[in-house]
Amino acid sequence: MREVLEVNGLSKRFGGFTAVSEVSFKLQEGEILGLIGPNGSGKSTTFNLIAGLHAPSGGSVRLHGEEIGGLAPAAICHRGIARTFQIPRPFRKLSLLENVAIAAFYGQDQKVSREKAYADAADALGLVQLPGGPDARVDGLGAAGLKKLELARALATQPKVLLADESLGGLDHAEMEQAADMLAMIRREKGITIIWVEHIMGVLMRVVDRCIVLDHGEVIAQGKPAEVAHDPKVIEVYLGTDAAEVQQTVADRAA
């Protein structure tokens, strides 16, 4: 397997506070990597560093061997990394199709025609099962629909790597299961490599190939779901009384 993304010694300090400290990991082509940890553990900051929203204080981010750390968000999108936001950020005045069409138009690496952008947008909306008609508006969408729109918008930029920030739920259990299935489906259909940020471990464990656990901005464990779920340090700082349940999920998956 080929390496897509390599994060090495990534750090971010906000004044005296170190949000992310020396985080390193590698992402293999086609895998789904879970990035998990309690609230405030630095998941979203790590994510924003890769997506270019913050410039790193130290360390490097390489996409296919090329350094992309510190590039602006738009440039990173053009390189092939798309993201969704924790709290959905739809463009409310635009139709669903327009929301996604501008992503297809401006986000792809090469210049595309308007017609192709609209066609790509319709595809992306179809993939996440949202209506692509000219009258479909953002206002009719619930929390799950808005999450799907985030995904469609990211996918329309034709990324190599998708950063899916799902950490601030708002979804019920069935909707979370659906979201997990959708990410699995996206990987299957499009061959996109995915980093999935989540703070509820249960659902994620069903789908990811590997996970990385962050606490206080540091990596405290990484490996396959089964290894991580039984890691004593992870159980201590993060899983606590939920450990048994998460371990059961992993066991069910293996069965």
Place this chain on the structure above:
Amino acid sequence: MKYLLLALLAGTPFYGIGNYPLHLVIMCLLWGYVYTSWSIMGRLGLVSFGHGSFLGIGAYSVVMLWNHFGVSPWIGAVVGVVLSAVVAVIIGFPCFRFKIVGHYFALVTLALSEVTRLIIVALRDQTGGSLGATPNTALAQGNAWSFGALQFSDKIVWFYAILAVWLAGLWVWAKVDRGMTRLALEAISHEEEAAASIGINVTRSKLFVTLISAVMTSIGGALYAQYQLYINPETVSGISISLQMVFGVIAGGMYVMLGPTVGAVFTLLLAEGLRLALGDAFKQFPALDLAIYGLMLVLFIIHMPKGILGTAQEAWGRASRPH
């Protein structure tokens, strides 16, 4: 339908309405063009109180170059356009790069239009200061017009010239309206970070519409100077004219093509009406019109945010829909 209305409008000089009403129609078209220019960026979340600056640069460039150096207003207008573009970049780039938006953007641009007015006043030896300036006439010895000096004694010439410019302004508006840039800027004005995350270059997109808007406004300033043959710092720069533009566009309707023009007609009728109704009181309180604009602006924003034309179209749409 729309071509019929346009033909009707184009026939205006031949209805025997007299010079003063024709002058009012020309002014409506000229200000309609300027307001349209403003709205190209204003409707996309870039509410500028600085367009008095571009108007002033356009007007004073032609008159100063003509009066002091004998440079044709055609070239003067080009110089004004270039200067306006430079000023737009100097103000726009840092604002857009460092995410100065909304009220803060309005404040920065407000300062710009005041600074322009103060510069014009301060250079009184060249500009005539607060007393204003008149382009040297090229119409001596019985000439009725001079193409090179862009001076025409006949209002009909001006009517068609400004009608053409107004139509060109509407064309640009419609072009931007249908383009992907509009969608990108709508996205930016709602969710700047999300827009950047899908590959939109925020600074470049904003600069693009700002440049179009500034350049068009500058041309409006040049036309105003040549048509009126008199400019002063108050009428083409400063807070008052900038506020009037914002007010006019919001009153007319920001999101429809003819909204700014309807706003120009409304503003002009309001100004003429106030002048007639208040008479001497108007002269005693020189800022009275400004106060009334401000008050009405607040009322419009609260009660009719889509403006006169936008609201009328909505009502028309509701009435004509089958029940």
